[in-house]
Amino acid sequence: MTYHFSNRVPKSDVDPVGDILKVAGDPKVMSFAGGLPAPELFPVEQVKRAADTVFEQKGQAALQYGSSKGIPELRQVILDRVKVEGIETDADHVMFATGSQQSIDLTGKMFLDEGSVVIVEDPTYLTAVDVFRSYGARFVGVAMDEEGMKMDALELALQDNPEARLIYTIPTFQNPTGRTMTLSRRKRLLELAEKYDVMVLEDNPYGAIRWEGENLPSLKSMDKTGHVIYMGTLSKILAPGLRLGWVVAEPELIKKYTMMKQSADLHTDSLAQYIAAEYFAQNDINEHIAKITSLYHKREQIMMNAIDKYFPAGVTHSNPEGGMFLWVMVPGVNDTQVLFDAALARNVAIVPGDPFFGNETIPGTFRMNYSNTHEDKIEDGVKRLAEAIEEVMDKK
Amino acid sequence: MTYHFSNRVPKSDVDPVGDILKVAGDPKVMSFAGGLPAPELFPVEQVKRAADTVFEQKGQAALQYGSSKGIPELRQVILDRVKVEGIETDADHVMFATGSQQSIDLTGKMFLDEGSVVIVEDPTYLTAVDVFRSYGARFVGVAMDEEGMKMDALELALQDNPEARLIYTIPTFQNPTGRTMTLSRRKRLLELAEKYDVMVLEDNPYGAIRWEGENLPSLKSMDKTGHVIYMGTLSKILAPGLRLGWVVAEPELIKKYTMMKQSADLHTDSLAQYIAAEYFAQNDINEHIAKITSLYHKREQIMMNAIDKYFPAGVTHSNPEGGMFLWVMVPGVNDTQVLFDAALARNVAIVPGDPFFGNETIPGTFRMNYSNTHEDKIEDGVKRLAEAIEEVMDKK
Numbered sequence: 001m002t003y004h005f006s007n008r009v010p011k012s013d014v015d016p017v018g019d020i021l022k023v024a025g026d027p028k029v030m031s032f033a034g035g036l037p038a039p040e041l042f043p044v045e046q047v048k049r050a051a052d053t054v055f056e057q058k059g060q061a062a063l064q065y066g067s068s069k070g071i072p073e074l075r076q077v078i079l080d081r082v083k084v085e086g087i088e089t090d091a092d093h094v095m096f097a098t099g100s101q102q103s104i105d106l107t108g109k110m111f112l113d114e115g116s117v118v119i120v121e122d123p124t125y126l127t128a129v130d131v132f133r134s135y136g137a138r139f140v141g142v143a144m145d146e147e148g149m150k151m152d153a154l155e156l157a158l159q160d161n162p163e164a165r166l167i168y169t170i171p172t173f174q175n176p177t178g179r180t181m182t183l184s185r186r187k188r189l190l191e192l193a194e195k196y197d198v199m200v201l202e203d204n205p206y207g208a209i210r211w212e213g214e215n216l217p218s219l220k221s222m223d224k225t226g227h228v229i230y231m232g233t234l235s236k237i238l239a240p241g242l243r244l245g246w247v248v249a250e251p252e253l254i255k256k257y258t259m260m261k262q263s264a265d266l267h268t269d270s271l272a273q274y275i276a277a278e279y280f281a282q283n284d285i286n287e288h289i290a291k292i293t294s295l296y297h298k299r300e301q302i303m304m305n306a307i308d309k310y311f312p313a314g315v316t317h318s319n320p321e322g323g324m325f326l327w328v329m330v331p332g333v334n335d336t337q338v339l340f341d342a343a344l345a346r347n348v349a350i351v352p353g354d355p356f357f358g359n360e361t362i363p364g365t366f367r368m369n370y371s372n373t374h375e376d377k378i379e380d381g382v383k384r385l386a387e388a389i390e391e392v393m394d395k396k
Numbered sequence: 397m398t399y400h401f402s403n404r405v406p407k408s409d410v411d412p413v414g415d416i417l418k419v420a421g422d423p424k425v426m427s428f429a430g431g432l433p434a435p436e437l438f439p440v441e442q443v444k445r446a447a448d449t450v451f452e453q454k455g456q457a458a459l460q461y462g463s464s465k466g467i468p469e470l471r472q473v474i475l476d477r478v479k480v481e482g483i484e485t486d487a488d489h490v491m492f493a494t495g496s497q498q499s500i501d502l503t504g505k506m507f508l509d510e511g512s513v514v515i516v517e518d519p520t521y522l523t524a525v526d527v528f529r530s531y532g533a534r535f536v537g538v539a540m541d542e543e544g545m546k547m548d549a550l551e552l553a554l555q556d557n558p559e560a561r562l563i564y565t566i567p568t569f570q571n572p573t574g575r576t577m578t579l580s581r582r583k584r585l586l587e588l589a590e591k592y593d594v595m596v597l598e599d600n601p602y603g604a605i606r607w608e609g610e611n612l613p614s615l616k617s618m619d620k621t622g623h624v625i626y627m628g629t630l631s632k633i634l635a636p637g638l639r640l641g642w643v644v645a646e647p648e649l650i651k652k653y654t655m656m657k658q659s660a661d662l663h664t665d666s667l668a669q670y671i672a673a674e675y676f677a678q679n680d681i682n683e684h685i686a687k688i689t690s691l692y693h694k695r696e697q698i699m700m701n702a703i704d705k706y707f708p709a710g711v712t713h714s715n716p717e718g719g720m721f722l723w724v725m726v727p728g729v730n731d732t733q734v735l736f737d738a739a740l741a742r743n744v745a746i747v748p749g750d751p752f753f754g755n756e757t758i759p760g761t762f763r764m765n766y767s768n769t770h771e772d773k774i775e776d777g778v779k780r781l782a783e784a785i786e787e788v789m790d791k792k
Contacts, residue, residue: 001622002593004561005652006509006531013651018658036461044455051447059440063635065432098494098639098661105660109530113402131659134505135402165400197398226397239459241666243494255409256401263527264501265494269665270637 007114008134017126017355020340024349030381032368033349035175035324039372041292042239043283050278051271058274066270068262069254070096070246073277078246081285082232085207086221092251095258096268100205100233100245104128106260107166107201107229107247108135117164119157121149123327123356123365125175125203128168139358140164146318148174148181151188158196166199171219173206173323176356176367180321183216190219193227200228205236208289210322211297226250234276236324237289242272296324299370299378306379310386312393324371327353330389333364340366342388348381403510404530413522413751416736420745426777428764429745431571431720435768437688438635439679446674450667458670464658465650466492466642467666469673474642477681478628481603482617488647491654492664496601496629496641500524502656503562503597503625503643504531513560515553517545519723519752519761521571521599524564535754536560542714544570544577547584554592562595567615569602569719572752572763576717579612586615589623596624601632604685606718607693622646630672632720633685638668692720695766695774702775706782708789720767723749726785729760736762738784744777 024031054062069075075091082089097103104127112118114136120129122141129139140161142153148171158164169189171181181189193200202219220230226249233245247257261267279285300320307317311328318327328350333339336352343350353365373381420427450458465471471487478485493499500523508514510532516525518537525535536557538549544567554560565585567577577585589596598615616626622645629641643653657663675681696716703713707724714723724746729735732748739746749761769777 001595001646003595003649004507006505006507006512008656009506009652010655013655015655039456039460042456042459044451044459047459048448048451048455051451052444055440055444055447059444060435060438061637063438063440063443063637064435065631065636098665101659102661109402110405111400111402116402127659127662134656134659199397199399235461239667240461241457241459243661243663243665250397253399256405259406259409259411260404260530263497263523263530264660265498265639266523267639269494269639269668271635271668271671272665275667 017351020349020351023344029344029347029349030373030377031349032370032373032381033351034372035369036372037236037240038295041295043288046283047239047275047279050282051275053278053282054271054274062271062274064270066267066273068258068267070094070268071270071273071277074273077277077280078232082230082248085204085218087218087230087248089248093248093254095247095254095261096273097245097247097261098265098268099235099240099243100203100231101127102264103231103245103247104203105131106257106264108132108137109260110256111165111199112137117161119154119161119164119167120358121169121174122358123176123353124168124358125170126355129355129358132168141358141360144177144179146179148179148185149189151185151192154189155192158192158198162196164198166201167193168201168203170203172204172216173209173320173325175206176325176351176353177327178318178320178323178325179327180213180216186216186219187222190222190227194225198227202228202230204231205233206323208237209293209296209324211293212321220248229253237285237292238276238279242276243269244272244276293322296371299373299375302375302378303368303370303382306382310383312386312390315389324369326368326370328366328368329362330364330393333392336363336366339364339389339392342392343385346384346388348385348388350385413747416745416747419740425740425743425745426769426773427745428766428769428777429747430768431765432768433632433636434691437691439684442679443635443671443675446678447671449674449678450670454670458667460666462663462666462669464654464663466490466664467669467673470669473673473676474628478626478644481600481614483614483626483644485644489644489650491643491650491657492669493641493643493657494661494664495631495636495639496599496627497523498660499627499641499643500599501527502653502660504528504533505656506652507561507595508533513557515550515557515560515563516754517565517570518754519572519749520564520754521566522751525751525754528564537754537756540573540575542575544575544581545585547581547588550585551588554588554594558592560592560594562597563589564597564599566599568600568612569605569716569721571602572721572747572749573723574714574716574719574721575723576609576612582612582615583618586618586623590621594623598624598626600627601629602719604633605689605692605720607689608717616644625649633681633688634672634675638672639665640668640672689718692767695769695771698771698774699764699766699778702778706779708782708786711785720765722764722766724762724764725758726760726789729788732759732762735760735785735788738788739781742780742784744781744784746781
């Protein structure tokens with residue numbers, strides 16, 4: 001059999017990030033590479049109780065086919081969640097997807113043709129790059145600093161690419177950098193989106209997990225012209241295994257999303273939706289988020305202290321006020337893989353920066369995750385990573 | 397805001413089938429239109445027990461991110477299921493998807509470019525038509541009779557379209573016709589797929605629900621050359637709300653499916669997968685399938701008897717040996733919508749045949765579902781439908 005694949009299928013089976021995560025899964029290896037929530041905080045008992053109620057009260061509905069838009073009970077619940085982000089809306093503006101990843105996928109499918117320009121933060125969420133690329137995207141990366149995407153660089157990108165279809169941004173505790181876009185830049189981004197009439201895809205998986213600084217309004221909450229599509233998820237505040245994400249957009253767009261969703265997988269798991277809705281009815285999600293925030297903050301502080309103590313001079317890093325990631329820049333390194341290899345030789349894993357860039361990469365960068373490593377182990381891992389960095393810097 | 401949608405987005409928001417199902421959802425209306433399993437047979441108690449075990453024994457894993465390929469426990473379980481279809485394989489040949497719909501979506505994404513030819517049964521599953529069209533498919537329909545796709549017509553289609561990328565078929569209890577492809581045609585289809593080197597997508601959601609005739613081997617079980625991709629699902633034998641489907645294919649293809657799946661939604665709901673695996677461990681699925689088969693058979697017989705009693709002479713229909721659907725052909729009707737309207741005026745809903753065809757339709761055809769209407773109501777519904785048909789036939 002000769003296979004004739006579409007142009008969307010990557011020619012190579014090489015999956016560098018998959019390979020990294022496989023290596024990082026070795027129990028000998030201390031992994032700062034993944035992006036997993038701390039499983040010890042999953043409210044297993046409470047989810048079980050919610051499931052019991054669902055099976056007792058609406059078992060048949062939870063096992064039957066459902067609406068492509070999602071069950072009304074859960075769309076209703078999510079209106080309270082997005083209020084925290086400053087978004088006042090109604091259930092007609094909300095669709096549930098099989099995790100935020102599907103929201104990104106459907107957005108790519110809806111807005112991109114072969115060669116369409118997507119403007120992304122440099123660096124950005126790597127699986128968004130994969131999925132946009134599969135729909136023919138050409139990427140234009142916009143440089144960032146500690147205040148998020150640089151707005152002069154964004155305007156230049158828009159001037160050079162007036163036909164750009166999407167600006168994809170994770171404004172709060174960005175993946176992979178952990179950086180947060182300032183309020184003034186948020187406002188400027190909206191002005192530019194309006195001026196150049198480009199859709200903005202605002203991805204906010206981490207925003208609720210803040211331990212420092214002030215809550216900033218989401219782009220969507222300040223959007224007066226319908227330019228912003230907002231995506232949220234239960235993956236970081238409840239459980240990623242349930243694959244529950246949502247899109248908030250104009251009803252006209254929700255109609256299109258719902259049609260594309262129907263083609264993609266008919267609808268999101270009914271049982272998971274009912275359980276989540278019941279969990280919200282029975283529990284205070286804010287109490288649970290406070291627990292997550294407190295633990296991740298503790299782990300982040302330990303990581304930061306160890307970095308300050310052990311990392312060689314000249315190495316810089318972001319200073320996240322929440323979320324799960326931080327971004328490290330090692331000066332004078334041309335091949336980031338060398339850093340990865342040196343770390344792995346000491347049984348520590350990180351994700352080299354390259355796959356996070358739409359086109360040109362910044363060498364010597366990598367992402368570290370702190371949410372999924374026990375606080376007793378972090379310092380030792382950072383110490384060994386510091387030795388690896390030192391070795392590579394010495395060689396240059 | 398001006399929206400610039402991709403070419404994949406249908407220009408019109410009109411969703412004829414959605415509109416039909418909405419009308420059919422009116423409690424006054426007796427609906428033979430949908431395609432829902434009988435919810436009173438969902439094993440709610442047993443699924444609850446399985447869920448309890450999962451929460452007690454592996455709650456954290458069930459709420460955490462998982463592998464794009466699916467959990468090994470469930471892939472292992474499914475090997476026994478596909479053995480019933482004559483497929484002897486191993487877990488490396490299996491990937492789990494968010495329902496069969498996603499298996500179809502990923503197949504379209506992997507194999508179709510703008511203008512690629514997909515050969516389909518005429519008529520065929522309408523949401524497959526939607527999804528293949530969204531990836532640029534051009535359809536070539538192959539006529540059917542009561543023995544399934546006509547093989548001389550298939551060979552002509554292959555000769556005319558040597559670059560065809562896919563043959564999509566539902567060989568057993570087809571949707572929408574309820575027809576089953578004979579063994580000799582199955583063998584011929586495989587010969588043709590091999591001769592013209594075209595992939596076959598074998599969709600088998602209904603195969604287990606057989607009350608008459610002999611089990612026929614799946615195409616995949618007779619495929620010696622890797623031309624067949626097989627898709628199964630738990631939607632019709634356990635619960636569609638869980639969105640659990642699987643693909644069986646060569647490991648080389650499973651690798652590509654897994655990459656596409658990762659872009660689409662990272663992975664299938666972990667909790668649903670663990671619950672399903674535990675359900676299979678605790679229960680005999682064959683006993684449950686026997687219950688489903690017995691009830692659907694009863695309903696189908698009542699429908700068939702009523703059709704024989706009330707439908708006007710000249711109206712023909714398929715004779716399903718299992719599954720959920722039958723197909724009716726009313727002679728001399730040019731506009732099937734008239735039939736639908738006449739039935740709805742008597743508070744009965746069916747699905748007019750048109751959307752099931754890739755290109756040219758056969759007027760006067762419609763699909764009836766019997767799995768989701770209580771046996772006490774079927775005869776009355778068929779009687780009213782017969783009156784509607786009579787009215788339309790008289791007018792012609």
